[in-house]
Amino acid sequence: MKAIDMENVQTLLDQFANEPVYIHLETTNGAYAKHFDSNAHNVGAYIRNAEITYERGTIVESDGTYRVGLKTNGWIYAEGITDYEMNENDQLLMAGHDGEGRLMVALEISRTPFKM
Amino acid sequence: MVDFAKHEQVVIIYPHPDDESFGTSGTILNFRDAGVPVKYLCGTLGEMGRNMGTPFFANRETLPEIRKQELIDACNVLDMDLVMLGYRDKTLEFESKYEVAEDLKQRIEAADATLVITFYPPYAVHPDHNAMGAAAFEAVRQMDQDKRPEVWATAISNDREANLGEPDIVLDTESVFDRKLAAIKSHKSQAEGMLRKMQESSNFTGEYESALQRLRYETFYKVDVDQVDS
Numbered sequence: 465m466k467a468i469d470m471e472n473v474q475t476l477l478d479q480f481a482n483e484p485v486y487i488h489l490e491t492t493n494g495a496y497a498k499h500f501d502s503n504a505h506n507v508g509a510y511i512r513n514a515e516i517t518y519e520r521g522t523i524v525e526s527d528g529t530y531r532v533g534l535k536t537n538g539w540i541y542a543e544g545i546t547d548y549e550m551n552e553n554d555q556l557l558m559a560g561h562d563g564e565g566r567l568m569v570a571l572e573i574s575r576t577p578f579k580m
Numbered sequence: 581m582v583d584f585a586k587h588e589q590v591v592i593i594y595p596h597p598d599d600e601s602f603g604t605s606g607t608i609l610n611f612r613d614a615g616v617p618v619k620y621l622c623g624t625l626g627e628m629g630r631n632m633g634t635p636f637f638a639n640r641e642t643l644p645e646i647r648k649q650e651l652i653d654a655c656n657v658l659d660m661d662l663v664m665l666g667y668r669d670k671t672l673e674f675e676s677k678y679e680v681a682e683d684l685k686q687r688i689e690a691a692d693a694t695l696v697i698t699f700y701p702p703y704a705v706h707p708d709h710n711a712m713g714a715a716a717f718e719a720v721r722q723m724d725q726d727k728r729p730e731v732w733a734t735a736i737s738n739d740r741e742a743n744l745g746e747p748d749i750v751l752d753t754e755s756v757f758d759r760k761l762a763a764i765k766s767h768k769s770q771a772e773g774m775l776r777k778m779q780e781s782s783n784f785t786g787e788y789e790s791a792l793q794r795l796r797y798e799t800f801y802k803v804d805v806d807q808v809d810s
Contacts, residue, residue, distance in 0.1 A: 465632075465639050488640070494630055495670070495706045499738065510628075510670070549639060557639050564773060565634035572640065579641070580668065 465547035465559060468530050470523055473548055476556050477521030477532070480573045487514045487534075488572040489542060513577050516540065521573075532558060532571055542571035582749060584614035591693040591729070592660070593684060593716040595623035595672055595708035597651035598770040600658070601763040603734050604697060606753025606798050608658050609760065618660035619691055621684065622651060623712050628669040631769050638769060646769055654766035657759060663687065673711035680711075681718035688719055693729040696720060700733030700801055701810040703740045714810045721805045732800035747799035754796055761791050 492508035518534035523545075533541040544560035551557055555574040559567050572578065590611050594600055600608065600620055608618050625644040632638050638646050648664070655662040665683070667675065688696060699713035713733060720728050735744055753760055764771050778790045785793075 465636050490628075490640075492628075492630065495708075499705045502738075547636070551639075551641060553641075555641065557641060559632075559640065561632060561636075563634075564776075565632045565636060566630040566773075567632050567640065568630075570640050579644075 465549040465557065468523070468546060468548055468558075470525060470530070473523045473530075473532075473556075473558070474521075476548075476550060477523060477534075477573075480556065480575070481518055481521055483575070484515055484517050486574045486577050487516055487540065488512045488570065488574075488578050489514075489540065491542070491544075491569040493568070494566070513580070529560060540571075542569050544569045545571065582610070582751060584610050584616060587611065587616050587730075588694045589692050590616055590618040590695045590697065591688055591691050592618060592620045593623075593696060593698040593712060594620075595667070595699075595706075595712040596626045596669065597622060597624075597647045597654070598626065598764075598767040599699075599709070601654050601760070601767055602770075602795065603736070604798060605654075605658055605760045605763040606756050607697070607751050607800075608660055609753075609756040610751070612659045613756070618658070619663065619693075620655060620660050621663050621665055621687055623665050623667045623672060623708065624669040625651070625664070626669050626770075629769060631773055633769065633772060643769070647767075650767045650769060654763045657763040657766055670708060672708045672715075675711070677711070677715050677718055680715035681722060684716055684719035685722050688729065689723065689727065695730045695732065697732045697734070697800065700735040700740075700744070700803065703735035703737040703744065705737050709736075710810075717803065717805045717808060717810060728805075731803040731805060733803045734800060744801055748802040749800040751798045751800075752796060753798055754792065757792050757796065758788070760795070761788060764791070764795070 490510040497504040497506045520535045524531045530545040531543045546560045548558045558571045560569040626647045627644045698716035699709040701710035701713040
């Protein structure tokens with residue numbers, strides 16, 4: 465993946481609009497957060513291969529990281545995005561990583577189901 | 581202390597590529613050196629791992645294949661058979677414990693296992709660890725008494741000794757530690773962070789020495805599956 469290029473990501477988001485797509489959305493602080501810090505607790509949310517259609521996708525810059533929102537008949541958004549890639553399967557992968565390369569949030573869009 | 585050669589077949593049951601190398605590879609190597617076959621039933625491919633590297637070597641979609649290859653490499657270092665069970669990382673606790681247990685039972689019986697090594701629920705921190713261990717305990721519980729293998733379980737939670745007491749088996753892995761470290765390093769995506777932290781720590785005395793200090797001893801509890809709740 466490479467650092468977000470806002471203009472390019474916006475173009476890619478536009479290309480997936482108004483057609484059925486599959487979404488992968490996750491965020492996590494890891495399975496060991498509480499193990500290493502008893503004051504913390506593990507949090508995460510995960511959805512893979514939800515089929516949705518969005519009418520508008522928007523990327524917004526915020527203090528060096530990015531938020532991406534998809535307007536459906538409801539809403540989908542991810543915060544803390546830092547990197548992106550259009551992979552060989554024409555899937556738009558977006559993710560937020562910390563300084564040690566650990567994934568903290570991901571939002572991915574694909575016309576075909578993500579591999580299980 | 582442990583008579584490795586008295587066993588005929590060991591079956592390791594853990595959910596993630598690298599669980600075997602960090603916690604149990606010294607034990608596995610001792611069994612293999614004693615001529616005992618070891619089979620690893622690995623639950624998932626660690627698809628939800630978070631380490632993508634600096635610089636990136638993986639993303640969410642490429643990580644499973646990378647970790648699969650790392651697992652194969654580690655099993656080659658450890659000279660053990662590998663079976664990938666095909667469950668999905670972080671979802672094992674949502675599967676039917678009894679279906680997973682039935683699958684494990686058939687594999688344990690087909691292998692004629694005399695020893696099963698798994699995690700000790702609920703003292704294994706990660707939800708997949710606890711779920712895999714619980715299914716493995718259940719699998720053995722479903723077996724005829726006279727066919728049951730011995731069960732050793734790995735506990736890693738901070739409260740393990742308060743609840744379980746001292747482990748029954750404490751194995752010093754120093755004599756095989758060069759190969760244990762090689763197995764761990766096969767899991768590049770998982771070992772990179774630990775190795776970097778080691779190098780940055782104030783008491784770093786070299787990779788081998790620092791790793792030995794942290795990972796020298798492997799501990800297990802002997803479990804009678806009829807005497808535990810999980």
